[in-house]
Amino acid sequence: MQKLLSKTRQAIKDFNMIEENDKIAVGLSGGKDSLALLHILKSYQRFSPEKFELIAITLNPGGVDNSPLHKLCKDLSIPYHEIQTDIKEIVFDIRKEKNPCSLCANLRRGALNDTAKKLGCNKVALGHHRDDAIETFLMSILYEGRVSCFSPRTHMDRQDLTIIRPMIYVEEYMTKKAAKDYNYPIIENPCPVDGKTNRQNIKELVSKLNDDMPGSKKNLFGALNNADNFFIWDKEKIK
Numbered sequence: 001m002q003k004l005l006s007k008t009r010q011a012i013k014d015f016n017m018i019e020e021n022d023k024i025a026v027g028l029s030g031g032k033d034s035l036a037l038l039h040i041l042k043s044y045q046r047f048s049p050e051k052f053e054l055i056a057i058t059l060n061p062g063g064v065d066n067s068p069l070h071k072l073c074k075d076l077s078i079p080y081h082e083i084q085t086d087i088k089e090i091v092f093d094i095r096k097e098k099n100p101c102s103l104c105a106n107l108r109r110g111a112l113n114d115t116a117k118k119l120g121c122n123k124v125a126l127g128h129h130r131d132d133a134i135e136t137f138l139m140s141i142l143y144e145g146r147v148s149c150f151s152p153r154t155h156m157d158r159q160d161l162t163i164i165r166p167m168i169y170v171e172e173y174m175t176k177k178a179a180k181d182y183n184y185p186i187i188e189n190p191c192p193v194d195g196k197t198n199r200q201n202i203k204e205l206v207s208k209l210n211d212d213m214p215g216s217k218k219n220l221f222g223a224l225n226n227a228d229n230f231f232i233w234d235k236e237k238i239k
């Protein structure tokens with residue numbers, strides 16, 4: 001937990017993620033990452049120089065028993081809100097999406113942000129970590145032909161809401177370990193395509209790359225953090 005906390009603290013500081021009197025909604029899916037995020041932010045709250053409020057929100061995609069999350073939040077004294085949605089039905093039964101991940105993510109994002117706003121929050125914290133960032137970066141290059149990745153901190157002007165990703169320096173093995181060590185009440189992922197997605201392919205590719213070329217994962221993350229050395233062919237500048 002000490003390592004998780006210090007990496008999170010560093011990211012919060014580097015990207016100015018938490019400010020005095022923030023009311024932060026943690027998007028709690030019931031997966032290991034958002035459970036680790038809730039745990040870390042609750043611990044961080046004790047010694048943070050800025051006072052901030054914490055709540056947790058779960059969007060139920062339909063038919064999931066989230067009672068262990070209600071109990072966890074009660075034990076941690078964190079106000080908890082579970083919102084029933086029909087995301088699963090929309091994505092799989094009504095729209096019958098061939099590539100369901102982006103529609104599902106959009107619907108979740110919209111519902112989470114709307115709920116956070118209604119509950120008086122000015123920030124939403126998501127459980128993305130360092131491996132998610134590396135995978136998203138590579139996915140955008142390999143599947144979409146563009147260089148991009150989500151940001152550690154983004155302000156949504158329309159809703160006047162800031163999205164933060166405090167675990168951006170945390171490696172996935174750390175959240176896996178925390179889930180074991182602290183016996184998090186993991187809710188089984190209800191997604192029917194879980195484990196068969198483009199993201200899973202990229203995860204395996206990154207792992208193989210790093211075995212074949214030790215250090216490549218670190219360099220991919222380094223590239224994301226190296227805006228001063230970003231050289232892309234810009235026809236207007238070159239000609």
Ligand SMILES: Nc1ncnc2c1ncn2[C@@H]1O[C@H](COP(=O)(O)OP(=O)(O)OP(=O)(O)O)[C@@H](O)[C@H]1O
Nearest residue numbers: 027028029031032033034035057058059126127128
């Ligand atoms: N159903 C949900 N309710 C609330 N927040 C969610 C939900 N699904 C995802 N999120 C938020 O969005 C983040 C990224 O979602 P994603 O589906 O990529 O999760 P993940 O990488 O599998 O993480 P986790 O282990 O937390 O599920 C999560 O860490 C969480 O903060």
